[in-house]
Amino acid sequence: MWWIKDFAFDMEVVSDASRKVAPVERSTKDAVGGMCKVPSCMNRAKSRGFCWSHGGGTKCKFETCEKIAISNGLCWAHGGGKRCAVKGCMRQAYERTANLCNNHYQERQHGAAASTGEGDSDSAAASNWQADDEETLPAPPSNQ
Template sequence: GCPKGSQGRNLCIAHGGGKRCKVENCPKSAQSHGLCKGHGGGARCTFANCNKSSQGGGFCRKHGGGKRCDVPKCKNSAQRGNFCAKHGGSKACQADNCARTDRGGGYCELHRHYKVLRLTKKLQDEMAAM
């Protein structure tokens, strides 16, 4: 079974529990006023004329909300381990000589095809060995 807490009908949010956003075809959970954060639910940034979602402290990331990088004088948002991507808070792309951020699967957007090519080559080698 799922270890997450029940949000109604003995189900967690991921498995259908809790209230859903009232915007048609939106599967996200409602935060306030029947809306998910993306459609205007939840706390909003208090900076003048900004309607983005609050990330903590009453502000969106652009206006100072959310956790910041622990490197002195760095104002970037923290990613992993209390550091921004520039200061080691994200994984790097596995492609040779690439300093871009891993966007999933070990590679950046430019090098994602490497993983597919490697898997295809591996499959071809296995088929040839049969």
Template sequence: QQQLMRQEQQQKQYNQLYQSALMQQQNSLMLPTPGYVAGGNQPSPFPGMMLQPGAAMLPQKAHPQMRGHPQQQQLRIPAQGGKPIKTDASGTQLCSALGCNHAARVKGMCKLHGGGRRCKVEGCMKSAQTGHLCIAHGGGKPCNVEGCPKTAQSRGLCKQHGGGVRCKFEGCTKSCQSGGFCRGHGGGKRCEYPNCTKWAQKNGHCAKHAQEIAAQQLQQQQAMQQQLVHP
């Protein structure tokens, strides 16, 4: 009876993972062609993945939008039940976010997806650096270039002075944006505001529209506070 209950629980976990993967596939179309789970006709969101008690090997192919280095993964179902744990070949727990191969920090997530310490500024969900602050709020180490007030990204330098990741385009030394390329070679994102062609700077919007939206949100908050004080 206990074994039957365990099997039902494992099947329930698989169904949850399967539905989540299907939703991700519909939203982003990033998943590869489905395979099939051993012992049944139900398609699997991952080719070659068999969810059975213990560990199931998942050959991981390189994908341009997957984060981290491609590696062989395992999806382990704990003996006592609970959420399946994704690990690499050495047993290191990986981020549970779909398609992410970074090492997990806290709550099964990497820094990028919410693991690790958060910035102590109220409302900020970015990863904390030194001083319990994110880079945008003054955390991290200052750039080594004399007189530069910006925060160092890597090698003790800010992006402007050579720190951070460089553009992948051969011969280009500019700082990379989204996709691993600089803006001149196709990286970066445009402002999400309708008909705006400027580059996104903050929260998916250019500086002008980010400021306008922030002002509108502040006005709405003030109006709500006034309604609470004077209903």
């Protein structure tokens, strides 16, 4: 069997007498994984015949949990995935936020008062946070 892009080719005997062979084209989508069992879904199946959207993929190892495992065989709720790099914080984190949860990432970016939403205008003024052009509110419409 040989491969070109999304197709696999088997060599079949066309005529027993001449022993000529011709490639027979078939889609690899049928050969590997198959399609989701949900009738209207056109996604490729992950496991148990379902795509990611319809419950395919590895299930969480935690007893009675039906969620999809993120890493180490566990879902987010049971400890799968990255956690915040701040000691004692168990919130989910991402590489795009420097392995910090959203709260700690915002705190590092904009200062403590801006991330928590607490405090009065004096504490907000004391932080080093300044609004970018994109963050300023649009001017109210003028009534002419």
